[in-house]
Amino acid sequence: MKYEVIEDDGFNYIEAGKGETLVLLHGLMGELSNWEPTIDYFKDRYHVLVPILPIYELPLLTLGVKSLAKYVHKFIKFKKLGQVVLIGNSLGGHVGLVVTAAHQESVKALVLTGSSGLYENAFGGSFPRRESYDYIREKVAFTFYDPAIATDELVDEVFKSVNDRSRVIRILALAKSAIRHNMSKDLSKITIPVSLIWGKQDKVTPPEVAEEFHQLLPNSELNWVDKCGHAPMMERPEEFITYLNTFLDRILLK
Numbered sequence: 001m002k003y004e005v006i007e008d009d010g011f012n013y014i015e016a017g018k019g020e021t022l023v024l025l026h027g028l029m030g031e032l033s034n035w036e037p038t039i040d041y042f043k044d045r046y047h048v049l050v051p052i053l054p055i056y057e058l059p060l061l062t063l064g065v066k067s068l069a070k071y072v073h074k075f076i077k078f079k080k081l082g083q084v085v086l087i088g089n090s091l092g093g094h095v096g097l098v099v100t101a102a103h104q105e106s107v108k109a110l111v112l113t114g115s116s117g118l119y120e121n122a123f124g125g126s127f128p129r130r131e132s133y134d135y136i137r138e139k140v141a142f143t144f145y146d147p148a149i150a151t152d153e154l155v156d157e158v159f160k161s162v163n164d165r166s167r168v169i170r171i172l173a174l175a176k177s178a179i180r181h182n183m184s185k186d187l188s189k190i191t192i193p194v195s196l197i198w199g200k201q202d203k204v205t206p207p208e209v210a211e212e213f214h215q216l217l218p219n220s221e222l223n224w225v226d227k228c229g230h231a232p233m234m235e236r237p238e239e240f241i242t243y244l245n246t247f248l249d250r251i252l253l254k
Contacts, residue, residue: 003039005032005052011075014050017043020108020252021081024050025072027090027114027231028174029158034089037237038244046248049084051075053095056170063170064177065091069098076106085248087111089231090204094178101186109193109251111244114205114230117183118212133159144229145201187216194220195247197240199228221247 003014014032016039024035032050039048053068072095076084085108088096093115100107136159141147161167194217198210207224214222223243225232232240 002036003032003050009078011078012052013075014039014048016048017046019046020248021047021049021079021084022248023072023076023081023084023086024048025086025088025092025096026050026053027092028055028171028178029161030089030092030231031154031157034231034234038087038233038241041241041245042248049075049079049081053092055174056167060170060173063173065094065098065174065181066177068095068174069102072096072099073103073106082106083108085109085111085252087113087244088115089113089233091116091174091178093117094181094183097183097186097190098181100190100192101183104190104192107192109195109247110190111195111197111247112213113197113232113240114199114202115196115209115213116178116205117181119205119209136162142203143231144235145199145227146229146235149229149235184212184216187213188218190217191219193247193251195243196220196222197232197243198222198224199230199232199235200224200226201228202230204230 005012006015022042024038026032026034035050042048054071058067083106086096086099093112094117096110097117100110137150137155140155140158141150144150196210196213200207210222214220225236225239228236
């Protein structure tokens with residue numbers, strides 16, 4: 001990762017650029033590097049922030065989508081940001097939805113890509129067998145349309161996480177929290193602009209999830225990225241950035 005992680009008052013984050021603020025939220029197994037092409041492109045025009053979600057730091061008893069959303073809102077207040085654009089992948093999208101539903105006055109627009117909140121099929125519907133590296137590779141590859149995106153480095157990181165007992169407990173707690181915290185009844189209240197940028201071949205949050213989000217969010221647009229799985233900003237960064245840039249131009253520069 002070429003960007004320095006800043007540690008300040010209990011928050012860890014990447015910060016680059018000036019202008020309107022974009023807050024990028026990573027997923028449960030996501031890394032900050034997943035957002036690197038997005039940061040590279042937008043830092044010359046926008047103020048880009050990528051907080052590290054405290055998945056492994058918050059007290060286990062309170063760990064869940066709501067506690068992560070509270071953390072993000074505290075981070076927005078700490079940075080004195082005013083209104084921001086929240087951009088979330090997977091669990092990060094779900095956290096962004098919860099923040100928006102509770103504090104719509106703080107969010108100018110929302111971008112969801114492969115977001116949980118309605119349905120997800122994490123790890124292909126099964127818990128990873130920790131002892132099997134090949135099994136972990138298979139399940140990481142399940143996330144993408146092109147299995148080559150599941151590099152050794154990425155597989156190593158996930159393998160390390162699922163072989164750490166304390167991390168596994170937290171991953172499971174968050175996954176269960178995401179399933180319990182279904183957002184379907186809250187989405188009609190989110191009236192700010194929302195852009196859905198979705199992989200057509202996403203097997204974790206399949207296309208019908210994007211279509212349901214689009215139906216339930218009153219001010220949403222739906223953009224498809226072909227030959228792409230659960231993380232468009234990683235697998236098809238140019239197309240993801242094109243859709244995001246068009247949306248931001250319409251929302252922020254009008």
